[in-house]
Amino acid sequence: MNFSNKNRAEKINMMKIEPFDVLIIGGGITGAGIALDAVMRGMKTALIDMQDFAAGTSSRSTKLVHGGLRYLKQFEVKMVAEIGKERAIVYENGPHVTTPEWMLLPLHEGGTFGKYTTSAALHVYDLLAGVKRSERRSMLSVSETMKKEPLVKEAGLKGSGYYVEYRTDDARLTIEVIKKAMEKGALCLNYVKAAEFHYENGRVAGIEAVDQIDGSRFTISAKKVINASGPWADSVRKKDGGENGKHLRLTKGVHIVIDESVFPLQQAIYFDTTDRRMVFAIPRDGKTYIGTTDTFYDRDPIRPDVTAEDRAYLLEAIRFMFPSVNVNESNIESSWSGVRPLIYEEGKDPSEISRKDEIWESETGLLTIAGGKLTGYRKMAETIMERVAKWFKEEHSILFSPSETKHLPISGGDVGGSAKFQAYVQEKIATGMEKGFSKEEAKTLVNKYGSNVDKLFAHKKENSPMPNVLYAQLMYAIEEEMAYTPADFFIRRISALLFDLKTVLDYKEICTDILADHFNWSQAEKEKHIAELEAEIAACS
Template identity: 80%
Template sequence: MNFSNKNRKQNIDRLKSDTFDVLVIGGGITGAGIALDAAMRGMKTALIDMQDFAAGTSSRSTKLVHGGLRYLKQFEVKMVAEVGKERAIVYENGPHVTTPEWMLLPLHEGGTFGKFTTSAALRVYDFLAGVKRSERRSMLTVSETLQKEPLVKTEGLKGGGYYVEYRTDDARLTLEVMKKAVEKGALCLNYVKADQFRYENGRVAGIEAVDQIDGSRFAISAKKVVNASGPWVDSVRKKDGGENGKQLRLTKGVHIVIDESVFPLHQAVYFDTPDKRMVFAIPRDGKTYVGTTDTFYTKDPIRPDVTAEDRAYLLEAIRFMFPTVDVKESDIESSWSGVRPLIYEQGKDPSDISRKDEIWESETGLLTIAGGKLTGYRKMAEMIVDLVAKRLKEEVGILYSPSETKNLPMSGGEVGGSAKFPSFIKVKTADGIEKGFSEDEARFLAKMYGSNVDNLFAHKNTTSTLPDVLYAQLMYAIEEEMAYTPADFFIRRTGALLFDIQTVRKYKDECTNLLAEQFGWTETEKEAHIRELEEEIAACS
């Protein structure tokens, strides 16, 4: 699989010369899911993104494949049922990017959730989401709650709910789905912008594209075009002559990362804030991250800002629920901010706007999908590709099969399902040791890359002064994950900028030099990519 920007010219030549059954605009999790579903049905499929894959919302979430417990409060029963079931499918198809995470819901006097309503809600949640017996909820006494997480506020504590969510690496999940789509025949390319639409007889027949790397313009022909551009959905619709009907409303979510030495959380917690919202605190790899905020956002969604107010809000939330934790602004190691593209509902607060997805079809035949949640990406993709298949049958008489993604492991997911993943890691750790990696390094790579890990073991470092694991990750990202810039690598291929910022600061120059060498950058290009990474470091520090 040559999923590399080293083959950029050949890929662009294919985009220019072929006529695709479907062209997807947007390389986040929804677009990746659509490309995979369409390719699996035998559609000639292309996908483009004006930035890197997952650079928008799909690398800036709370990093949970969660069932949406709080949507029960809004009586969105159908969505909870669907998303809950999808959560289990994502886990089975990609256990290397999805991990069960027990979640503690502390119950306090006057809190958002009461003891009786929580017990009932979690029972309904288990039923709707088809939660397996071993992961069904339990209700905890005060002492059991404090045993799970001693840092929780004791004043007014009435007990707790205990249930399972799934933690993920959102950007890597997107990449693994994308890589499977490419394996199944889709052509996916980052840094290609859909500049304007092309029409035949008043119908969308493709786009005029701009290569964001060299500035060249070219046409892409497609029978159907799907707009899955997340926060940019309305601006793409505008190029097609309108945004009639419902529109997007962007809301911003901010997360902060604190070292476990300052905030030694043992257990993921879903908790009340002073203003009666709900926030997650999650331990991960020696850090604790907390989020999210929920405020309307009207500025450029490319790099949403993290304001002093955002940070202060989350620090106050920590102090409110974990009063013995002494957190200060200076304890924040890194942060990230993303926007949620939600369907606008007049008069509603950001937290109350529905997370439902919707499809629009314009008079010119452009299909748009917006809203929805990370967890429901596969079902959203199935729904819109069903519509693409229906329109292609009507317009050109081609009949396509139903969706085949429900039991399809994503790239890296060929490990025999979640039950066999621990034994897979054991075997691959031994293989990695044989290749010269330490036991910890081999285990780390096997857990992160799943059945693709042999491709990383093949990149054993013999010349670079980079650490062995970082070198293997960088070479694999270049050769097989379409990484092009240091920001691509440190943010979306590894997550290091968010959870290990010291490594980024220490090795950014060597990694940039290796990328420059691999892609033959000029000094000007290299400086531009260094500048971009420095801006990203500054934005999240």
């Protein structure tokens, strides 16, 4: 069965009749990882999300699979060691959605980091994270630093640290993990909301679900239900009778995007601001994006706002570290805001709250997992599923396999490993050119879709009403990636709303018409989804 909303009715019918071992509420990166771990152990697995997959925090991050260098300052050594090692695993299992990115850490007089403490911290970081020799840190002189990035403030510069992080497309990473779970037998559906829980003998035994597309209600039965709904975790817990014990504290992170003609950054930078916070500036696809802010947030997380104060803060950070760059409000092409579901800690500022994950179990058996970082998603999934496997053994005398995800390529990752990926790219460029794509078009597709690229090449259409690459991506998103609305496609399947707004503006009507034809929308449905996309465009512009 294709991973498509074209056979949605069949998938919902299966959810109605199948008794599942595990049901996961939440289709962000945490829920995706849990679904993959569960199904690989042999558990009959289902996953739902009330929005599109990755529509919450998992499409609104800094888009880095990073090891958390700054957490060494908070003495969270164990967390740095664990997620540092996980960083390499994420890269190895999905090199098409994860790319090594050398990061420059400028050191200035009076700044957060000193030269010798930074050298020591980066050395410890390399050791804790098990960084391979070719990616270990080096310390650069002032002249070496300015050569790497001439825009960096030279006044008071003492040199820099130079180390590797990993850049990703967070939404695509999430989709690829869910697709792998589906390939292995999990049943995953977007636009399905958990309305209330069902109980047997006082224990959670499933949910009453609502199809957010047609409003129909149906029951999903499961022996164990896991709440991995991110910023909505507490509201889901309330449906189970309360939120006893610890609870979440939401913080908001904002990023802005500026064209490279205005901010021609050539090197990714991690720098401290005037208020001694740390901010990233990263070049990507002809743009430079900067983030993130870190403020408490207490409103609906479904579409967190970007305020004038947020934008002003980041523009001031640019002027502070890159004084020759003349930026103002009009230079911001797009922006995004994400909400982090952190574990509440009394008296802590947003930047001080730990990013570690925690698991809670209610009296009814509902498991909730919250906190954590994108980088550690696989280990978080392994941890909670070890607990679930133990429960099945003790309560039902059922034995499941150990975790099998450490060396499992995600969807699109069957390219022979990270070391062979570039050779694979060259091979598939030739294939794409044979199918009628240009060299650059083929390169774009294979770099983004990895070993799934042949399915995109199959969507080459003569006299297409849009560019070849865009049409192939749209058809693949409909047929193989559960995209249902133009917002699903432009935001979470190809990230164009953030980094290529012109393409969205030029082709939104044509793409919407194609989606409407595939899903037989009424005129009212079509207008609804167009309005949704227009609202997203307005929010990010």
